[in-house]
Amino acid sequence: MPQKLQREERLRPVDLARAHGLSTQAIRNYEEAGILPAAERSAHGYRRYTPRHARALATFLALLPGHGHRTATGILAAVHRGAPDEAFALIDESHLQLLTDRRTLRSVESALRDLAPERDPAAPPAAPRGRAGTFIGPLADELGVRPATLRAWERAGLLRPRRDPRTGYRVYDESAVRDARLTHQLRRGGYPLEGIAPVIDQLRSAGGREPLAAALRDWHARLRARARALLSGAAALDAYLERYG
The missing domain is CATH 1.10.1660.10 (Multidrug-efflux Transporter Regulator; Chain: A; Domain 2)
Known part of the structure; x- marks a missing residue:
């Protein structure tokens, strides 16, 4: 032995x-x-x-x-x-990081639910805001922020307004308005701009909220797998x- x-x-x-x-x-x-x-x-x-x-x-x-x-x-x-x-x-x-990631996911889902419904491409076009979007003043008023805040979000890469070729003014189309609303919701939840940028990027790459739903389900699955692994x-x-x- x-x-x-x-x-x-x-x-x-x-x-x-x-x-x-x-x-x-x-x-x-x-x-x-x-x-x-x-x-x-x-x-x-x-x-x-x-x-x-x-x-x-x-x-x-x-x-x-x-x-x-x-x-x-x-x-x-x-x-x-x-x-x-x-x-x-x-x-x-x-474990704290996992909890933080769960809270971030819930905030993203909540912010997406609070956004106005996306227009059905088959539906008649909505009444235009100006010619083909909205300007910085009306959008700032809608969100209850200052125009300077929207410009700061743009510098952080969260908003991509186009410029009117005649006036040079910023024009926010439907996707830019969506990004501004989502950024506003997450900022109200206390998230820093650098934490919001990946969410906006994922929303853009998915092509909208509906395709993003699959990514959110995958996010849930990965968090569950990590919890089990812990x-x-x-x-x-x-x-x-x-x-x-």
């Missing part, structure tokens, strides 16, 4: 690598990063890994989908430094700490 235990406690880098489809260099890199505890060396300088190293590697790979490489590395490195509170703080930050990673880390912490 002691002989069998001794064999089980001695693993080569290739043994850990093959179990997860990794390279032996990756195993050495993981040890240097603190993902694996420091390995003992043989008289000839070869690394001697143990079942603890195998468990640490499996724990890292379980943490990876929910936390990402940098945070998962930080969590296990803190554990192996004997600083579990640092590891728990990193875990808390990942749970799985927590279970693996808890088991590792129970045995080796």
